[in-house]
Amino acid sequence: MDKIITSVSDETIVYPGGCVYLIHFDKPYGHASHYCGWSSNFPARMKRHREGRGSNLLKVIQNAGIGWKVVRIWEPASPKVEAEIKRYHNSKALCPICAPRYAREKAENLKEKRRLLRLERTSS
Numbered sequence: 001m002d003k004i005i006t007s008v009s010d011e012t013i014v015y016p017g018g019c020v021y022l023i024h025f026d027k028p029y030g031h032a033s034h035y036c037g038w039s040s041n042f043p044a045r046m047k048r049h050r051e052g053r054g055s056n057l058l059k060v061i062q063n064a065g066i067g068w069k070v071v072r073i074w075e076p077a078s079p080k081v082e083a084e085i086k087r088y089h090n091s092k093a094l095c096p097i098c099a100p101r102y103a104r105e106k107a108e109n110l111k112e113k114r115r116l117l118r119l120e121r122t123s124s
């Protein structure tokens with residue numbers, strides 16, 4: 001995992017030994033807003049995804065009219081890395097589109113908590 005690419009197109013040529021890619025959905029579908037996969041042939045895999053083959057989730061979101069794009073690639077990376085990322089269960093924090101927003105929301109929540117605490121203190 002020497003390289004992280006965040007400017008990706010479907011045709012981005014990646015290390016032939018395999019890469020892990022993170023897909024961001026334009027709109028969440030239920031609880032799903034990202035898809036993580038591994039491939040040894042990235043352009044071919046993207047073609048399959050665009051055709052609605054290769055991943056049931058991507059097929060479903062495409063049928064729902066939701067667009068998606070690859071936002072991040074880790075390479076070279078084994079399927080183990082994919083498993084690690086999936087286990088992490090927080091793709092948002094790894095997504096270059098969501099992470100700034102996610103960090104801001106977390107900060108705002110913290111601010112909101114502090115504000116509530118102050119209110120509680122001043123009212124007692």
Ligand SMILES: [Zn+2]
Pocket residue numbers: 024025033034092095096097098099
């Ligand atoms: Zn995202």
